[in-house]
Amino acid sequence: MICMALLAHENEQALRNQIRNIRKYNPQDVQIIFYNGGQDTNFGKKVCEDENVLYCPYSRPLKQRTSGRFFYDVMRFLEDKKIAYEYLVYLEYDIMFVNSGFREYLLSKMEGYDCLVKILRKEVDPKNASWPPARDMWKDWERWKSIFESDAFYRTSSPMSVFRHGIIKKMLGGLNKKRLEHLFDTSNIPCLGEMLYITLAKKYGGKCKIYGDNTKRFLRFRPAITRKEIKEAKSRSDVMFVHPVKDAEVRDWIFNQP
Template identity: 65%
Template sequence: MICFALLAHEDEYALRQQIKNIRKYNPKDAFIVFYNGGKDKDFGKKVCQEEQVRYCGYSRPLTQRTSGRFFYDVMRWLEDRHINYEYLVYLEYDIMFVNRGFREMLKERMNGYDGLLKWVKKETDPQKATWDPAKQMWGEWNDWRQVFQLDHFYRTSSPMSVYRHGIIKKMLASVNKNHLERLFQSSNIRCLGEMLYVTLARKNGGRILDYRNSDLQYLRFRPNLTLKEVKEAKDNPAVMFVHPAKDIQVRKWIWEQ
């Protein structure tokens, strides 16, 4: 069973449409946990009730500095409620599905693996770090070394990251929760989640597979996908999702298919 962890903070109409989009292209037994990262405590609650989506009770307002805890909060909430699933998928508001086949792809590619991620890279030397968040991680390394218990860390890109439930249990069991909470409050690392989860997975023996290069044309950080690109993706059965789909007309076209 697939669990989609969905982070959003505004526009309930777009949230409802995204939920319908996820359900349209994925198996009926897949379920969604919505995390409200905005300041409005009621945002999304009515939509979740009407669309039968689980609302993460550990939701809290997030900023770019604090958004790294989103996936951790969802993981804990699922465990605390003894909710069973096989795969946990990281979704944001600008990810949209365009074709079916995601579960079949996971079963095929993740055979023997604990995670499916994008561009996993190993950081071993602070002097060679080129990515600003990695430099920030090295700057706080004395604190984070206690969490990872390694002399290095890994980084990836969060959208559409997939982890098996088994490795998530090991990740959660391996951390000192009080220490991690203190770091969540004090750390100034941007894109923290793109280093935290993959490193915890590897620390706990997780076998990680990279997305194929053919997937990455429609799974990127920027620029925003154009309508032409999304139509091309839709015409390719091997492409199941696109990111970032932020343009209103692009999202409208996807919803109408």
């Protein structure tokens, strides 16, 4: 089974439409787990009840670009509930599917691999770190290296990252959870999740696959996906999802496609 961890913080109608979009293009063997990262503790609960989606009880308010603990909270919730799954996928509120075939794509691309990510970079020298969040990690490295047990760390892009359950169990089993919770509470490193999970996966021997160039074109940080690009993506069977969808009109157009 594929578990899709969905992080959102506002606009319940958009959340409902996104859940239905996920189900439309992934009708088999998919479980959605919703994480409420907003200030309203009731946000999404009624939607989850109506749409038969699991609501993560470990949800808590998260600040933009400092949502690093989201994936960890979902991982441990799934373990605590003893939910069986094969893959865990990182979804955010601005990801939408445009074509079917993601399950088959995973089965093909992840044979022999533990992770599927957009990029994979190794940071080895604080003096040559060009990415600002990596520079922030190096500044706090004396504390974080006790988690990584390494002299270097990796980074990726979180949206649509996929991890096998097997590597997740190794990651969770080897963590000093009290130490990690303290670091979550006292660190303000932007994009922490884009360094934490991939580095832990590599620490425990995870083999990582990179998305193909065609997919990566529609999986980016900025600019926002346009309707013209959506139409192109939908016309190509090798493109199953797009990110980021920021415009409500574009989001509604995707949702209303037959």
